[in-house]
Amino acid sequence: MLEQADAVGGRVRTDVIDGFRCDRGFQLISPAYPEARRALDLPALRLQPLPGAVVVASGSGPHVLGDPRRTPAGLLGRALVGDLTAVGGLREKAAFGRWALHSAVRNPAGLLAAPDEPWGEAFDRLGLDAGLRHAVLEPFLAGVLAESDGSTSRRFVELLIRSFVRGRPSVPAGGMQAIGDQLAAALPAGSVRCDVRVDDVGSPAGGAIRQVRTTAGVIGARAVVVATDPTSAAAFTGLPVPRVRPLTTFWHVSAEPPATHGALHLDGDHRGPVVNTVVLSNAAPSYSPDRRALIATTMLGLPSGDPDDPRSEAAVRRQLAQIYGVETSRWELAATHAIPHALTAMDPPLDVHRPVALGDGLFVAGDHRDSASSQGVLVSGRRAADAVLAHLGCAVPPRPALDALAGTRR
Ligand SMILES: Cc1cc2nc3c(=O)[nH]c(=O)nc-3n(C[C@H](O)[C@H](O)[C@H](O)COP(=O)(O)OP(=O)(O)OC[C@H]3O[C@@H](n4cnc5c(N)ncnc54)[C@H](O)[C@@H]3O)c2cc1C
Numbered sequence: 001m002l003e004q005a006d007a008v009g010g011r012v013r014t015d016v017i018d019g020f021r022c023d024r025g026f027q028l029i030s031p032a033y034p035e036a037r038r039a040l041d042l043p044a045l046r047l048q049p050l051p052g053a054v055v056v057a058s059g060s061g062p063h064v065l066g067d068p069r070r071t072p073a074g075l076l077g078r079a080l081v082g083d084l085t086a087v088g089g090l091r092e093k094a095a096f097g098r099w100a101l102h103s104a105v106r107n108p109a110g111l112l113a114a115p116d117e118p119w120g121e122a123f124d125r126l127g128l129d130a131g132l133r134h135a136v137l138e139p140f141l142a143g144v145l146a147e148s149d150g151s152t153s154r155r156f157v158e159l160l161i162r163s164f165v166r167g168r169p170s171v172p173a174g175g176m177q178a179i180g181d182q183l184a185a186a187l188p189a190g191s192v193r194c195d196v197r198v199d200d201v202g203s204p205a206g207g208a209i210r211q212v213r214t215t216a217g218v219i220g221a222r223a224v225v226v227a228t229d230p231t232s233a234a235a236f237t238g239l240p241v242p243r244v245r246p247l248t249t250f251w252h253v254s255a256e257p258p259a260t261h262g263a264l265h266l267d268g269d270h271r272g273p274v275v276n277t278v279v280l281s282n283a284a285p286s287y288s289p290d291r292r293a294l295i296a297t298t299m300l301g302l303p304s305g306d307p308d309d310p311r312s313e314a315a316v317r318r319q320l321a322q323i324y325g326v327e328t329s330r331w332e333l334a335a336t337h338a339i340p341h342a343l344t345a346m347d348p349p350l351d352v353h354r355p356v357a358l359g360d361g362l363f364v365a366g367d368h369r370d371s372a373s374s375q376g377v378l379v380s381g382r383r384a385a386d387a388v389l390a391h392l393g394c395a396v397p398p399r400p401a402l403d404a405l406a407g408t409r410r
Contacts, residue, residue, distance in 0.1 A: 001187070002214055004197035007177075008184045010229070011342065012374065014175030015335060019289025021175040022251040022335040025342055026280070026296040029179065032167025033375035035382065038399075045178055048284035049168035051263045056135050057323040058268035065136060066263075067165075088132025095127040096137070103158040104165035111158045116348035119157040120150020135268030143264075143276040143298045146245035146343040153350035156371060163375070173286040179374070201226065201236050201362065210361055223361045223388045227381065230344050230368035237358055242368050247342035250297045250316055252331040257282055257293035258324035265323050272319030273299040273311050294334070295320070302338045343372045356380060357387040 007013065013024040028050065031042050053066025088096075103111065119141070123133055142148040144160060163169075172178040184192050193216065201224045202210035209220040226236045234241040259265070262283025264276050277297040281288035288294045297316060307314040313333060321328040344367050354369045365384035370376035382399075389396045 001192045002196040003194045009180035012176045014177035017334045020294050021287040023176040024337045025339050026249045028169035030163040030167040030169050032163045035378040039378050046173035047170035049170040050283045053263045055265045056268040092130050092132045103161040116155050118151045119154045122154040139266040139275045146247045153346045153348040155350040156346040171284045225363040227365040243345035244341035245343045246340045248299045248338045251335040252295045254293045254331045258326045274319045344368045356384040
């Protein structure tokens with residue numbers, strides 16, 4: 001296994017800055033992801049879950065929407081009673097409840113078999129078309145899908161909602177990096193070589209050995225798995241270049257936490273570039289070395305250095321003051337992670353079974369083969385591994401076939 005970076009993890013890395021764990025882009029893992037349950041030792045990751053509620057900040061004040069089973073005690077009263085009609089009407093809330101329940105309980109194979117369409121069109125049809133959509137669903141999904149135009153596959157959105165309802169999205173105690181570290185630690189010693197870039201995977205015919213050209217020399221291989229980001233994978237394999245979507249995470253440190261809980265905050269008024277923000281150290285105390293608070297804030301696109309630009313850190317800080325209702329000018333900026341290829345676009349129709357065996361000993365794995373999530377990428381790795389074993393004439397270990405985000409059987 002050859003990795004061009006100084007450690008494994010790819011887009012799931014953590015920088016420890018002054019003792020604060022800043023993931024390279026705020027992200028969560030759901031313990032309900034079927035492949036995560038199988039491939040990872042979840043208890044060893046000591047997952048720290050976010051509350052099952054969101055705070056919708058707006059000019060009329062903060063409103064709370066939550067799953068009563070998972071809403072922090074301090075927010076529960078407002079989640080159950082006070083805010084029942086504040087964000088969106090009852091008609092729209094009932095439509096949302098029906099849709100979320102349908103996504104959560106329906107067999108994933110059924111969700112994937114239904115005709116696909118952009119989620120924006122599906123919401124129009126379902127009657128999710130007023131305040132709840134504008135103030136809650138649009139900013140929430142923007143942070144998860146890295147888009148705000150409603151173009152992502154409805155199937156993908158339903159599978160994500162399913163995993164959110166069935167599990168508690170979390171971060172490991174050691175940061176998201178702990179996931180890749182755990183997988184790498186299980187491999188035979190010496191099988192992972194970091195700081196080695198692959199430049200060419202060779203082009204043999206008729207089952208010859210591939211000559212893989214790397215910065216550490218040429219390596220002969222009977223099978224090669226290209227498990228890079230999708231753009232590099234396209235260059236190595238000739239597959240089409242998929243669309244990728246950028247995201248930026250700002251990590252701020254504050255002496256005092258601006259909220260008492262770790263629920264995700266959304267801006268119901270769309271007052272700036274921020275799509276979500278969370279006092280992550282409230283949900284995940286291991287992310288801060290002391291009593292100071294670590295705040296993760298997500299923005300679509302990439303930042304601008306011009307303080308007057310709507311995508312600047314200064315603009316983000318101003319919006320954070322509106323969202324949390326506190327002064328933010330003294331917050332320290334610990335890190336900015338601007339990631340041009342954060343998520344592979346999941347356009348309809350979603351296909352979670354894209355081929356991983358390309359012929360002549362060339363294989364491919366990654367989120368672009370399944371779905372843009374930790375679950376999808378783990379499944380793609382397993383599918384590629386099984387295909388390599390079959391190609392080499394080795395027995396494929398029997399495993400219950402759970403595929404993609406859905407856990408569909410095939
Ligand atoms: C900001 C952000 C938020 C996200 N939020 C979530 C979330 O909440 N939940 C969720 O499930 N998923 C989330 N994701 C998606 C998830 O992280 C990705 O889908 C997944 O990490 C993709 O893994 P991958 O192995 O396909 O690609 P990558 O993680 O990109 O790994 C590719 C690896 O290939 C290496 N490489 C590339 N070229 C070469 C070369 N020539 N030679 C050697 N090595 C090479 C790279 O260095 C890298 O290590 C998020 C991603 C980001 C960035």
